[in-house]
Amino acid sequence: MLRVAVLGAGRIGKIHAANVAADRRLKLVVVADPYKEGVEALAAQLGCDSSVDCAAAIDREDVDAVIIGTPTDTHIDLTLRAVRLGKPVLCEKPIDLDIERALAAVEEIERHHGTVMLAFNRRFDPDAMRVKQAIEDGEVGDVRQIVITSRDPGLAPTEYLRHSGGIFRDMTIHDFDTARWLLGEEPVEVMAMGNRLVDPALEALGDYDSVMVLLRTASGKQCHINGSRQAVYGFDQRLEVFGSKGMLLNDNHRPTTLRRWTSGATDAREPLLNFFLERHADSYKVELDRFVTALEGKTPMPATPRDGIRALRIANCAFEAAETGRCVKI
Numbered sequence: 001m002l003r004v005a006v007l008g009a010g011r012i013g014k015i016h017a018a019n020v021a022a023d024r025r026l027k028l029v030v031v032a033d034p035y036k037e038g039v040e041a042l043a044a045q046l047g048c049d050s051s052v053d054c055a056a057a058i059d060r061e062d063v064d065a066v067i068i069g070t071p072t073d074t075h076i077d078l079t080l081r082a083v084r085l086g087k088p089v090l091c092e093k094p095i096d097l098d099i100e101r102a103l104a105a106v107e108e109i110e111r112h113h114g115t116v117m118l119a120f121n122r123r124f125d126p127d128a129m130r131v132k133q134a135i136e137d138g139e140v141g142d143v144r145q146i147v148i149t150s151r152d153p154g155l156a157p158t159e160y161l162r163h164s165g166g167i168f169r170d171m172t173i174h175d176f177d178t179a180r181w182l183l184g185e186e187p188v189e190v191m192a193m194g195n196r197l198v199d200p201a202l203e204a205l206g207d208y209d210s211v212m213v214l215l216r217t218a219s220g221k222q223c224h225i226n227g228s229r230q231a232v233y234g235f236d237q238r239l240e241v242f243g244s245k246g247m248l249l250n251d252n253h254r255p256t257t258l259r260r261w262t263s264g265a266t267d268a269r270e271p272l273l274n275f276f277l278e279r280h281a282d283s284y285k286v287e288l289d290r291f292v293t294a295l296e297g298k299t300p301m302p303a304t305p306r307d308g309i310r311a312l313r314i315a316n317c318a319f320e321a322a323e324t325g326r327c328v329k330i
């Protein structure tokens with residue numbers, strides 16, 4: 001049984017901790033977070049130890065593997081601490097906000113032959129996995145264009161946004177990874193627009209809430225990403241893959257398939273699942289399963305720190321493109 005520490009007891013930490021506790025191959029040993037009340041409540045709920053010291057949780061002799069769901073600016077230090085002790089890590093995205101720091105960390109991870117998976121969970125969404133499989137099976141022939149719609153239901157708290165690194169590195173980074181993964185080629189140039197249509201106060205953070213991005217690969221494949229921090233109708237996550245032999249379309253999820261016809265509405269369906277916690281619940285389980293399966297089989301991790309660097313580089317270039325209005329080489 002693999003004994004696991006989960007670091008972070010916030011939104012994503014709670015998901016990872018619950019998934020570890022529910023997995024028969026794993027034992028949730030400890031959850032750690034400096035917010036004492038929150039971490040104690042989570043530990044009591046899941047029947048494990050709690051700690052306010054993430055470093056001490058990593059160091060515990062009865063911890064074999066570490067899952068990191070703490071704020072972004074802590075990812076590298078915590079990952080390296082675990083790697084130096086020879087412990088495998090599943091680390092949340094983004095790897096860091098500073099590309100040079102992230103590169104140095106990846107080099108150190110590789111020097112230690114560290115086993116680290118980056119938590120790009122959208123790759124493990126069952127719908128997205130089916131899209132990827134269909135592409136690999138040649139169902140749409142040569143992929144020519146991809147359209148990704150990625151809209152959150154509402155702005156995250158200001159304190160979260162302040163440390164998030166901005167929409168491209170915090171939110172659109174998922175879509176940059178998805179684009180690379182589905183295109184099967186690295187984007188080499190990016191054009192982007194960013195605006196504050198939801199909350200003009202984001203200007204003080206140097207951030208945007210509404211973005212449109214165009215990516216192009218060396219062979220000319222194109223990807224369009226449209227992202228917003230606010231969609232009043234719920235979490236809007238769609239994928240369209242257009243190729244020489246057809247198109248794949250991956251639509252949104254609803255709680256049930258119920259449809260209603262009344263005097264006031266025709267073919268009305270239930271609202272979309274509201275947020276990532278619900279819409280991507282399965283993806284976090286599959287992600288954890290792939291992490292453990294790779295550890296058991298000693299196979300490569302399905303998303304690596306190098307993937308984290310590539311997505312971060314695209315995010316930085318997209319920000320530059322939005323700021324300058326220029327097409328930026330990646």
Ligand SMILES: NC(=O)c1ccc[n+]([C@@H]2O[C@H](COP(=O)([O-])OP(=O)(O)OC[C@H]3O[C@@H](n4cnc5c(N)ncnc54)[C@H](O)[C@@H]3O)[C@@H](O)[C@H]2O)c1
Binds near residue numbers: 008012038054093160
């Ligand atoms: N893959 C996904 O779908 C997904 C979704 C949400 C967040 N994330 C990522 O997960 C990370 C956490 O995001 P969140 O939404 O859970 O944030 P959150 O604010 O809900 O939770 C963060 C937790 O970290 C704790 N914390 C604060 N400072 C800390 C420190 N110095 N060391 C350790 N812990 C500290 C806080 O007490 C809090 O409980 C971010 O990097 C974010 O990008 C990923």
